[in-house]
Amino acid sequence: MRSTGPPTVVTTPERLTRIVGRNFSDVVLSSVRTFGRVVAMAIEAVVGAVSDLVAGRFQWRETLHQCWYLVTVTAIPAVLMAVPFGVVVSVQVGNLIHQVGADSLLGAAGGLGVIQQGAPMATGLLLGGAGTATIAADLGARRIRDEIDALDTMGISPLHRLVIPRMAAMLVVAPLLNMLIIFAGVLAGYAVATGVQNVTPGSYWASFGSFATLTDVWISAAKAMLFGFLVVIIACQRGLEAKGGPRGVADGVNAAVVVSILAIAVVNVGITQLVTMFLPTRIA
Numbered sequence: 001m002r003s004t005g006p007p008t009v010v011t012t013p014e015r016l017t018r019i020v021g022r023n024f025s026d027v028v029l030s031s032v033r034t035f036g037r038v039v040a041m042a043i044e045a046v047v048g049a050v051s052d053l054v055a056g057r058f059q060w061r062e063t064l065h066q067c068w069y070l071v072t073v074t075a076i077p078a079v080l081m082a083v084p085f086g087v088v089v090s091v092q093v094g095n096l097i098h099q100v101g102a103d104s105l106l107g108a109a110g111g112l113g114v115i116q117q118g119a120p121m122a123t124g125l126l127l128g129g130a131g132t133a134t135i136a137a138d139l140g141a142r143r144i145r146d147e148i149d150a151l152d153t154m155g156i157s158p159l160h161r162l163v164i165p166r167m168a169a170m171l172v173v174a175p176l177l178n179m180l181i182i183f184a185g186v187l188a189g190y191a192v193a194t195g196v197q198n199v200t201p202g203s204y205w206a207s208f209g210s211f212a213t214l215t216d217v218w219i220s221a222a223k224a225m226l227f228g229f230l231v232v233i234i235a236c237q238r239g240l241e242a243k244g245g246p247r248g249v250a251d252g253v254n255a256a257v258v259v260s261i262l263a264i265a266v267v268n269v270g271i272t273q274l275v276t277m278f279l280p281t282r283i284a
Contacts, residue, residue, distance in 0.1 A: 037241075041163070042233045048157075049164045059165040066169035073130045074177055081122045082114075082181040086188030089113045094197045106193050107208035114185035115216050116275075121268060122185075123178045124227030127170065128260035131228075132235040135166055136256040139239025140249035148240060163236045167229065174228030175221040182220065215279065223271055230267065231260045 052058040093109045139162060142148055151158050186208075193199040238256040242248045 034237075038233060038237050041159070041237050042229070044159060045163050045167050045233065045236075048160055049168060052160060052164060057160070058168075059161065062161075062165035063168045063172075066166050067172050069134070070127070070131055070169055070173040071176075073134065074126045074173070075180065077130070078122065078126055078177050078181050079184045081126065082119070082184035083188040085118045085122060085181075086110065086114055086185035087192050089118065089185075090189035090192040090197070094193060094199075098197070105207050106197065106199050107190070107204035107206070108211035110189040110193065111186055111208040111212045112216065114189065115182055115212060115220050117268075117272070118185055119178050119181040120220050120223035120227060121264070122181050123174055123224040124231065124264040124268070125261060126177065127174060127228050128231045128264055129257060131170065132231050132256045132260045133253050135232060135235035136239040136242075136253045137249060139236060140242030140252045143240060143242045144245055144249060158240065163240075166236060167232045170228040170232040171225055174224040178221050178224035182217070219275055219279070223268070226267065226271075227264050230263050234260050234263065 049058070090106065090110045093113065094106050097106055097109060139148075142162070148158050151161060190201075190204055193204050194201050235256045238252040238259070239249075242252040244251075
């Protein structure tokens, strides 16, 4: 008989390396596929919204219903987030400015901090928390109850019936919520500056008006709308792809919230860098 030789022995480190490498490649490929599906849904939703508006088939009632629901779940938390944020910015920046003897610039520093970073980030986090969880849970529950398959069977597109109205509602609510946070945050910073840090109201508003421009407000609103768009597309994609019963819906909601917040943080860094490069802060 022919000798087959000694058996090949795979050591534990080699086995672990092979398993880790295989799992890592599977995760990377799955992430790329998921990203591709998200991008495809985003493009299809935008094109579908335009075509629905042109053809007069836009779901206005569902959009208004979603707008009202988003307002009810985010308005009060927005104010509760804006007030402490404005106070913290005013206190931290005020202490630093006081040491260099530039108390009159507190209005500019605090106001720009709230408008450029605080308000759009708070808007994105609120929509990424409450809004994403609600949308992903709703669509995920519809998926496991076979309602999405029923719509497909009846020839009704789930994208046009469910995704586009939620996207439109998010794009409407995001800038409004952003303006509310700006208003509450700036007022909170003003109250702390004039009541605790002995800054005169005139110097506060004078420095605020000298540095904060209407362009900053428009950029802040545009960032909030972009964050809202990212949030709603991610939530719809994770909700429509939920499977495995209630546990699958819960996993989809968790993934939607985490991915939304991570996407907002990454995109905000890129937008901030671009705005700083092409639209630097200058005296109005």
